Amino acid sequence: MAIDSIPTKGRTLDHAAFVYDFLEPVLLMGKQAEYDRKILSLLDPAPTDRVLDLGCGTGVLCSLIGARLDGASGGFAVGIDAAGKMIQVARKKRSGPSCRFEVMAAEHLSFEDGYFDAVVSSLFFHHIPLDLKAMALSEAFRVLKPGGKLVIADMHIPTTWMGSLVSHVSRWFFMQPQIGENIRGVLPDMIAAAGFEPPRRMADFFGYITVFLTTRPSIPMA
Numbered sequence: 365m366a367i368d369s370i371p372t373k374g375r376t377l378d379h380a381a382f383v384y385d386f387l388e389p390v391l392l393m394g395k396q397a398e399y400d401r402k403i404l405s406l407l408d409p410a411p412t413d414r415v416l417d418l419g420c421g422t423g424v425l426c427s428l429i430g431a432r433l434d435g436a437s438g439g440f441a442v443g444i445d446a447a448g449k450m451i452q453v454a455r456k457k458r459s460g461p462s463c464r465f466e467v468m469a470a471e472h473l474s475f476e477d478g479y480f481d482a483v484v485s486s487l488f489f490h491h492i493p494l495d496l497k498a499m500a501l502s503e504a505f506r507v508l509k510p511g512g513k514l515v516i517a518d519m520h521i522p523t524t525w526m527g528s529l530v531s532h533v534s535r536w537f538f539m540q541p542q543i544g545e546n547i548r549g550v551l552p553d554m555i556a557a558a559g560f561e562p563p564r565r566m567a568d569f570f571g572y573i574t575v576f577l578t579t580r581p582s583i584p585m586a
């Protein structure tokens with residue numbers, strides 16, 4: 365059954381949903397497993413954790429996270445994406461007892477405050493403009509528990525000439541100014557401005573993707 369998309373200023377990928385699983389390994393230069401493993405190792409979820417994946421696409425990373433969680437004890441991963449067709453593919457291929465998918469815009473999350481132990485996003489922030497980046501980060505902050513983790517893997521200031529070439533060609537080929545914002549390096553300051561601890565740079569992939577780790581500060585003891 366077709367699932368409606370959510371209107372958003374973000375660049376959704378309904379048109380690519382049915383080929384995305386073939387495209388992503390190319391974008392990740394055959395190292396998707398290594399890339400996903402790095403993100404998982406930083407998240408390091410406990411079996412009972414609740415984890416939110418922003419802009420989950422067809423749900424590959426979300427299902428790997430779900431496999432580490434114990435649905436019977438309340439642990440689960442939920443992937444959200446504004447593209448109905450992405451969620452359709454994700455549900456069909458990757459739903460499970462500890463993994464589900466919802467159509468939702470990252471800038472307007474319907475979850476209650478402090479609901480999640482961790483929030484993750486991979487290759488999502490270069491799809492949304494600056495105002496939505498700020499809104500999505502402030503929503504991630506709101507739905508995270510104090511002390512909860514945020515892991516963001518996305519395009520950032522390129523670290524190699526090849527990474528620079530890929531970044532600038534994608535920005536102009538896809539006519540995507542949101543990529544331009546990322547490669548100017550806006551993410552770390554925006555993450556901190558949303559209230560998170562200053563993000564730590566944990567890994568770089570292919571000269572154009574950086575993985576950041578931060579936390580929502582814990583509430584100080586009285």
Ligand SMILES: C[S@@+](CC[C@H](N)C(=O)[O-])C[C@H]1O[C@@H](n2cnc3c(N)ncnc32)[C@H](O)[C@@H]1O
Pocket residue numbers: 372373374375376377378388418419420421422425444445446447450468469470471485486487488491492496
């Ligand atoms: C490049 S894909 C990344 C998918 C997946 N996380 C991955 O690592 O392969 C970016 C995704 O963000 C989604 N998206 C764009 N704007 C969005 C928004 N405002 N809220 C939620 N998802 C959005 C797109 O539909 C697309 O599926």
